[in-house]
Amino acid sequence: MSIPEITQALLAAKKEKGLTFADLEKILGRDEVWIASVFYRQASASEEEAKLLVEALGLDTIYVRELSEYPVKGLGPIVPTDPLIYRFYEIMQVYGMPIKEVIHEKFGDGIMSAIDFTLNIEKEEDSKGDRVKVIMSGKFLPYKKW
Structure with missing residues (x-):
């Protein structure tokens, strides 16, 4: 990148x-x-x-x-090669469908907004090695029926 x-x-x-x-x-x-x-x-x-x-x-x-100009968003159409960014890609490859299923069970058919969204990163001290805590919070948007 x-x-x-x-x-x-x-x-x-x-x-x-x-x-x-x-x-x-x-x-x-x-x-x-x-x-x-x-x-x-x-x-x-x-x-x-x-x-x-x-x-x-x-x-x-x-x-x-x-x-203050509008940006062009996204990493592009390629699989990320940076190891840290790739791990998030890998997490979605492995856990994406389970996350989707659990969200649907709890909320119904819809998506989590990436527009009405917050992301926080915290450091958790751990005797076995510090941990990264990523907290994503997005508004649930149900699919509309018409």
Whole structure:
């Protein structure tokens, strides 16, 4: 996966400033995962959010416009090769149908929204090795009958 030039610039500025996405969460008042999605151009910031982000990173104001434009979303039509991203793909390959079945049992025929959606990542300390806790919460959207 190639990383857009703007993403490279944002990540470099973040590193140079010694900031984390959690630090930027405090500045913008938005979740760290959402902010990271703006960096990777999977989400767009409002002009005000983009200004705060650009200011925090010490970047030129020309980035404000690009960060507030509508992004092109998705990784593309290929199977991801980055090991961490691939594991999520693998999880869906193995558990996708069971997840779908359980959601249908609990909610009926429909989908989980990726638009009315939140994603949080937590670190769980464990004596056998720290664990990654991913919490996805999306609005249930039933299929319409007509």
